[in-house]
Amino acid sequence: xxxxxxxxxxxxxxxxxxxxxxxxxxxxxxxxxxxxxxxxxxxxxxxxxxxxxxxxxxxxxxxxxxxxxxxxxxxxxxxxxxxxxxxxxxxxxxxxxxxxxxxxxxxxxxxxxxxxxxxxxxxxxxxxxxxxxxxxxxxxxxxxxxxxxxxxxxxxxxxxxxxxxxxxxxxxxxxxxxxxxxxxxxxxxxxxxxxxxxxxxxxxxxxxxxxxxxxxxxxxx
Numbered sequence: 697x698x699x700x701x702x703x704x705x706x707x708x709x710x711x712x713x714x715x716x717x718x719x720x721x722x723x724x725x726x727x728x729x730x731x732x733x734x735x736x737x738x739x740x741x742x743x744x745x746x747x748x749x750x751x752x753x754x755x756x757x758x759x760x761x762x763x764x765x766x767x768x769x770x771x772x773x774x775x776x777x778x779x780x781x782x783x784x785x786x787x788x789x790x791x792x793x794x795x796x797x798x799x800x801x802x803x804x805x806x807x808x809x810x811x812x813x814x815x816x817x818x819x820x821x822x823x824x825x826x827x828x829x830x831x832x833x834x835x836x837x838x839x840x841x842x843x844x845x846x847x848x849x850x851x852x853x854x855x856x857x858x859x860x861x862x863x864x865x866x867x868x869x870x871x872x873x874x875x876x877x878x879x880x881x882x883x884x885x886x887x888x889x890x891x892x893x894x895x896x897x898x899x900x901x902x903x904x905x906x907x908x909x910x911x912x913x914x915x916x917x
Contacts, residue, residue: 700725702732702740711912712809712905719744723752730757730772739774741808743801743901767800767900771808778812785911786813787837789827789854791820791844794869798843801900802865802907809908813841821849827857834858839910841903845869848880855889861910864894865903 703714716729726742726749733740747765750758761770786806790799799815806813814837819826827850834840835858843865844850851864864887866880873879877897884894895902 700728700732702729702736704736704738711909713739713741715805715901716740716742717744718742718749719746723749727754727757730760733772734760737773739808740772741774741805742770742772743805744768745770764800764804766797767804768797769801769804771804774808775810776807778807778810780812780814783836784812784814785838785914786811786841786907787834787839788813788815788841788843789819789830789834789850790815790817790842791846791848791850792869793818795843795845795867798865798867798898798900802841802843802904805901805904806908809904811908811911819850820844821853824853827853831857835860838914839863839907841865841907843867843900843903845877845880846874848883851884851892851894852887852889855887855892862889862892863903863906864892865900866894866897868898 706714718726745768750763761772762776763770788799788802803813803815816830837860840860840862842851842854842862845867848866851862855862864884866877866884868877881897
């Protein structure tokens with residue numbers, strides 16, 4: 697097995713932790729990383745850990761990880777959940793309930809880094825009143841993460857309604873010309889809304905990390 701080198705100093709250097717991307721790792725590699733984390737007495741965030749692969753881990757490793765099947769994340773020795781409150785600095789807004797997996801990846805990543813967020817799900821533009829009903833609340837946040845599939849109109853619409861910075865997360869939700877999120881990605885990249893920032897398809901972790909750096913830059917150290 698190839699050597700595994702974990703960047704335990706990344707948070708101090710870059711402001712966000714290294715995440716353990718599990719999609720292309722074997723269960724043996726994941727087991728070894730859990731042991732490395734334990735030896736260093738540190739926390740670790742595991743992403744894209746499918747339920748089927750988690751089930752193949754040893755019972756000892758499973759018991760050390762807080763696993764969330766919806767977000768496909770696991771946390772070793774770290775913050776698991778911060779209660780949602782109305783004055784959270786970050787709001788996560790999704791177009792539909794089918795985007796729940798990406799929304800939860802965003803939320804778990806933020807919580808892991810000690811940052812709270814308020815989640816507003818299923819407020820897409822197909823019934824625009826759902827979005828306008830929460831605008832007053834959204835205006836209390838410092839930053840918005842907008843998660844949407846299909847044609848991903850939500851981030852653009854939000855950008856035309858509020859002044860806060862918006863990070864768009866196009867998702868692979870959809871069919872036909874949606875092409876596993878390509879339409880959503882192109883719509884966000886080609887948005888006419890000035891200043892809209894876009895991460896890769898389904899990249900909830902990346903959106904959360906960008907938000908963390910922005911929020912930390914807003915706050916005097």
